[in-house]
Amino acid sequence: MNALAATNRYFKQAVRILGIDSKVEKSLLIPYREIKVECTIPKDDGTLVSYVGFRVQHDNARGPMKGGIRYHPEVEPDEVNALAQLMTWKTAVANIPYGGAKGGIGCNPRELSITEQERLTRVFTQKIHDLIGPHLDVPAPDMGTNAQTMAWILDEYSKFHGHTPAVVTGKPIDLGGSLGRDAATGRGVVFGTQALLADHGKTIAGQKYVIQGFGNVGSWTAKILHEQGGIVKAISDVSGAVKNDAGLDIPALVQHVSIHGGVKGFAGGDSLDAASILAEDCDVLIPAALGGVLTRETAKDVKAKFVIEAANHPTDPDADEILAQKGVVILPDIYANSGGVTVSYFEWVQNIQGFMWDEEKVNNELQKYMIRAYANIKDLCKNQNCNLRMGAFSLGVGRVARATMLRGWEA
Numbered sequence: 001m002n003a004l005a006a007t008n009r010y011f012k013q014a015v016r017i018l019g020i021d022s023k024v025e026k027s028l029l030i031p032y033r034e035i036k037v038e039c040t041i042p043k044d045d046g047t048l049v050s051y052v053g054f055r056v057q058h059d060n061a062r063g064p065m066k067g068g069i070r071y072h073p074e075v076e077p078d079e080v081n082a083l084a085q086l087m088t089w090k091t092a093v094a095n096i097p098y099g100g101a102k103g104g105i106g107c108n109p110r111e112l113s114i115t116e117q118e119r120l121t122r123v124f125t126q127k128i129h130d131l132i133g134p135h136l137d138v139p140a141p142d143m144g145t146n147a148q149t150m151a152w153i154l155d156e157y158s159k160f161h162g163h164t165p166a167v168v169t170g171k172p173i174d175l176g177g178s179l180g181r182d183a184a185t186g187r188g189v190v191f192g193t194q195a196l197l198a199d200h201g202k203t204i205a206g207q208k209y210v211i212q213g214f215g216n217v218g219s220w221t222a223k224i225l226h227e228q229g230g231i232v233k234a235i236s237d238v239s240g241a242v243k244n245d246a247g248l249d250i251p252a253l254v255q256h257v258s259i260h261g262g263v264k265g266f267a268g269g270d271s272l273d274a275a276s277i278l279a280e281d282c283d284v285l286i287p288a289a290l291g292g293v294l295t296r297e298t299a300k301d302v303k304a305k306f307v308i309e310a311a312n313h314p315t316d317p318d319a320d321e322i323l324a325q326k327g328v329v330i331l332p333d334i335y336a337n338s339g340g341v342t343v344s345y346f347e348w349v350q351n352i353q354g355f356m357w358d359e360e361k362v363n364n365e366l367q368k369y370m371i372r373a374y375a376n377i378k379d380l381c382k383n384q385n386c387n388l389r390m391g392a393f394s395l396g397v398g399r400v401a402r403a404t405m406l407r408g409w410e411a
């Protein structure tokens with residue numbers, strides 16, 4: 001099942017739980033606007049290359065649309081649509097005043113030089129600058145993009161609209177980025193994991209963790225778990241996977257990756273087939289890379305007791321059912337990885353106020369938001385007798401539906 005069909009299915013289950021009218025359901029489901037642009041750039045050798053860029057703005061009932069921009073060869077319209085919709089429910093679960101959007105360019109950033117990435121980002125921004133803005137749609141980093149990408153968007157946007165730091169979040173600190181945003185998604189994943197484990201009488205320390213992906217989200221999650229006494233026993237990225245049953249030395253692995261570009265060849269562990277990482281024996285499995293990795297085929301081999309969805313849409317509905325039958329508890333993406341967009345919100349607030357928070361304040365506020373959202377989800381699960389994914393979807397969809405109905409439709 002593709003990402004959009006899966007996301008629509010979860011949405012429709014929540015609509016049934018909430019008893020939402022079919023007309024409102026339709027209005028919530030259809031994206032506000034879908035943008036598709038051609039981006040042609042000269043490569044460094046002078047030859048031309050063309051890419052397709054997307055921005056799907058799903059909903060703005062609760063505030064400006066918000067979501068990352070992804071550079072990856074597999075970016076395609078249905079997935080961007082699904083990810084935009086997930087952002088709408090995610091910002092509502094976190095209870096921050098935003099709607100949802102997502103964008104992407106179907107390219108492989110590893111095959112582009114830094115100057116080619118810059119040209120591509122600037123061309124994409126030129127094509128969409130009239131449709132984004134601090135009170136309209138605020139992009140941020142996602143897979144394959146980072147603070148530098150946001151700096152180029154800010155610069156290009158500002159040529160048209162004047163200096164506007166709040167047009168993007170996840171930007172460099174020197175350009176108005178927030179302290180703590182780089183680590184925020186991983187830190188939020190750990191706060192969420194902590195809340196879930198506490199519910200099951202467990203703590204972060206002493207549990208065994210396996211993480212798929214060692215980019216922004218995976219590496220920060222690993223670092224913070226390691227600092228808190230978690231045993232991170234296996235990690236994979238595109239280069240391969242490494243494993244150490246006694247726990248990987250995460251700071252040493254970070255250093256290895258900064259030198260070699262991937263986890264492969266790390267001396268502090270044994271190499272492992274990256275394809276088998278999801279089946280590794282552990283307490284907590286954390287997919288933190290691509291979507292759609294837990295399927296009917298892979299879910300049956302999962303040995304973890306908990307799956308924390310640090311990636312967006314890592315679990316398709318077939319896998320969801322198989323894991324539930326096996327008694328695996330899933331912490332859903334629209335809550336588990338909401339720390340990133342929550343600190344993006346803090347960054348936007350700081351930009352609008354022209355004021356900078358210290359990192360301790362950012363992290364303390366993030367913890368409050370993550371604890372509050374978890375409690376809200378649990379209340380819904382209790383009232384509706386549903387699992388955490390449906391608790392989170394019902395919470396998010398319910399909040400957006402109420403805002404939509406309060407605003408009303410033009411007569």
Ligand SMILES: NC(=O)C1=CN([C@@H]2O[C@H](COP(=O)(O)OP(=O)(O)OC[C@H]3O[C@@H](n4cnc5c(N)ncnc54)[C@H](OP(=O)(O)O)[C@@H]3O)[C@@H](O)[C@H]2O)C=CC1
Binds near residue numbers: 216
């Ligand atoms: N950045 C953020 O703030 C947020 C991100 N997310 C989600 O988290 C996930 C990761 O994003 P982010 O960390 O930002 O992205 P990055 O680009 O920083 O990192 C992606 C990581 O995934 C790895 N990867 C890619 N494909 C595979 C694969 N097939 N098997 C194993 N590893 C793979 C990459 O490996 P390599 O480095 O070798 O290419 C890299 O380690 C995405 O689903 C994203 O949507 C969710 C909320 C916020």
Ligand SMILES: O=C(O)CCC(=O)C(=O)O
Binds near residue numbers: 141
């Ligand atoms: O920080 C943001 O605005 C969005 C992050 C994002 O794309 C996500 O949560 O999936």
